[in-house]
Amino acid sequence: xxxxxxxxxxxxxxxxxxxxxxxxxxxxxxxxxxxxxxxxxxxxxxxxxxxxxxxxxxxxxxxxxxxxxxxxxxxxxxxxxxxxxxxxxxxxxxxxxxxxxxxxxxxxxxxxxxxxxxxxxxxxxxxxxxxxxxxxxxxxxxxxxxxxxxxxxxxxxxxxxxxxxxxxxxxxxxxxxxxxxxxxxxxx
Numbered sequence: 001x002x003x004x005x006x007x008x009x010x011x012x013x014x015x016x017x018x019x020x021x022x023x024x025x026x027x028x029x030x031x032x033x034x035x036x037x038x039x040x041x042x043x044x045x046x047x048x049x050x051x052x053x054x055x056x057x058x059x060x061x062x063x064x065x066x067x068x069x070x071x072x073x074x075x076x077x078x079x080x081x082x083x084x085x086x087x088x089x090x091x092x093x094x095x096x097x098x099x100x101x102x103x104x105x106x107x108x109x110x111x112x113x114x115x116x117x118x119x120x121x122x123x124x125x126x127x128x129x130x131x132x133x134x135x136x137x138x139x140x141x142x143x144x145x146x147x148x149x150x151x152x153x154x155x156x157x158x159x160x161x162x163x164x165x166x167x168x169x170x171x172x173x174x175x176x177x178x179x180x181x182x183x184x185x186x187x188x
Contacts, residue, residue: 007049008022009021010022010025010026010035010048011026011028011035013028013033018030024038025037025038025039026038037065040067041067042067042069044065044067045065045066045067046064046065047062047063047064047065048062048063048064048065049061049062049063050062050063066144067100068099068100068101068143068144068145068146069098069099069100070098070099070143070145070146071096071098071099071102071141071142071143071146071147071148072096072097072098072099072141072148073096073148073150074094074095074096074104074139074140074141074148074149074150075094075095075096075097075150076092076093076094076139076150076152077092077093077094077095078090078091078092079091079092079093079123083130086129086130086131087127087128087129087130088127088128088129088130088154089125089126089127090125090126090127090154091123091124091125091126092123092124092126092137092139092152093122093123093124094106094122094123094124094139094141094150095122095141096141096148099141099143099146100143101143101144102141102142102143103120103141103142103143104120104121104122104139104140104141104142105119105120105121105139105140105142106118106119106120106124106137106138106139106140107137107138107140108136108137108138109136109138110136116128116135116137117135117136117137117138122139124137124139124152126154128154134153134154135153135154136151136152136153136154137151137152137154138150138151138152139151139152
């Protein structure tokens with residue numbers, strides 16, 4: 001024989017009265033018949049049932065509860081940068097340390113750089129002419145319950161952004177031989 005199906009009953013309502021079996025976990029609102037689950041955690045991410053008995057009939061609604069950890073403020077890491085043919089090419093990676101089901105997108109409030117910065121995903125391959133003194137691309141990390149934004153500001157073709165330390169990915173530094181163009185130090 002199979003084991004009987006067991007369900008944890010949070011609340012029972014009958015003839016204008018209700019019994020809350022888990023008052024430390026749930027709060028019932030009679031005004032709109034909603035049930036508020038308190039102090040949610042990932043363990044609450046499960047299927048819940050709402051059952052209404054009408055004489056010999058029973059109506060059952062199944063509600064899948066999803067619980068998301070809010071997104072933390074993302075950080076932008078410069079994976080590579082290079083100076084070539086009067087343009088700066090930069091590869092950026094945006095990541096949030098915390099959050100469930102995080103999606104990433106890039107954009108800009110400046111209409112002049114909107115096309116350069118518009119991408120979906122955590123990586124942005126950015127190439128811009130050096131005469132653009134400053135390019136600002138914003139990374140948005142979001143999930144269904146929260147959203148955070150961090151901006152990359154490029155004032156020169158290098159990884160030093162606003163006094164921040166170099167990128168975490170360290171590869172050997174290369175020096176290019178002297179040529180008619182200025183000597184460029186590229187670090188990755």
